[in-house]
Amino acid sequence: MSVKNAMDRLQLPKPISAGIILSYKCSSTCKHCMYACSPRWSGDWPTEKNIELVLRQLASSIKPSPYGREKVSLNHGLHFTGGEPFLNFKLLLNAVKTADELRIPSTFAETNCFWCVNDEQAREKLTALKQAGLKGMLISVNPFILEQVPFERTERAINISKEIFDGNTMIYQETYYHRFKSIRIRNTLTLDKYLEKDRWALRYSELLPMGRACYRLRHLFVKYPAKAFFDESCISxxxxxxxxxxxxxxxxxxxxxxxxxxxxxxxxxxxTQGVDLQDKPVLRMLVESIGNLYEFAAREFNYREKEEGYISKCHLCIDIRRHMVQQTDEYKELRPRELYFNLE
Ligand code: SF4
Ligand code: SF4
Incomplete structure (x- = not known):
């Protein structure tokens, strides 16, 4: 679809894979978190009925993993995430049951493993999820989670998940898992201490310059002036x-x-019949160009360029959006508002 045709209406395809954020509340406050999750968020867990409503909408378009509906892969099927979904295990379990009843393929749950304090508890919870119809697990492993979750818990979750879900245990990112094991990490470790032990680690991994990383990890990135991103459109x-x-x-x-x-x-x-952009000006400007959003925010909200620069177009985008949300709640496309107050 051309940018010109998209000015008033954004044509959305039906989603083939999706994540359900059960809550932004998390046991951790990772420096790289794209959704600015933390223990400070209000819980605001959805009701089971509302989860069912959303799952029913998604059920017909979600596609299975290329290896089959009983298998999992990162960008196929449907996953339950957060925040940390294991903070409300009962809700997670019921959501999995509902997804199974609706025959949604390739379902998995994502976790930071904070809850994996002993083998018995880990086995009990993962078995219950498998019996409820969950197909697999996604275990997060990275130096940011390591600051708050002891590595023993992560290893336990991986080992027991492999026992229960067999090949349907995904480790993201596997590079870190092997590096942590090879330097025999125990307990938690601050990012600085980890980088002292393994200084090139970040070069070999994926770190998206979005969300909280724009504020808490910007020292790790090259910075650019705002105008470097002005011509970019986010339509894709x-x-x-x-x-x-x-x-x-x-x-x-x-x-x-x-x-x-x-x-x-x-x-x-x-x-999916089209998102009306006439009452969502921020979205419209993101479709047109980031430069348009910058000019608008500078003119209407006195936004000023950061002297230290930006690590990515997403940094410029979220910094402008945060500046606007701090002054007004009129833009319904800038939701949830609480995210903008939890970025640092
Ligand atoms: S564990 Fe995941 S959801 Fe929680 S703060 Fe870290 S990255 Fe965000
Ligand atoms: S610049 Fe903004 S809209 Fe575009 S991809 Fe990044 S966060 Fe999304």
């Missing part, structure tokens, strides 16, 4: 059909763009 990110997210407030979020809502996921049919 905003309209991608894979790995979209729906949060506990029913915001339909494109990909990894935390804090941007395309509309209410409970009415996916209406959304």
């Amino acid at each position: 990110e905003l309209t991608r059909n894979w790995h979209i997210h729906v949060d506990n407030y029913f915001n339909y979020m494109p990909g990894y763009c935390g804090g941007i809502s395309l509309g209410d996921a409970r009415d996916l049919d209406a959304l």
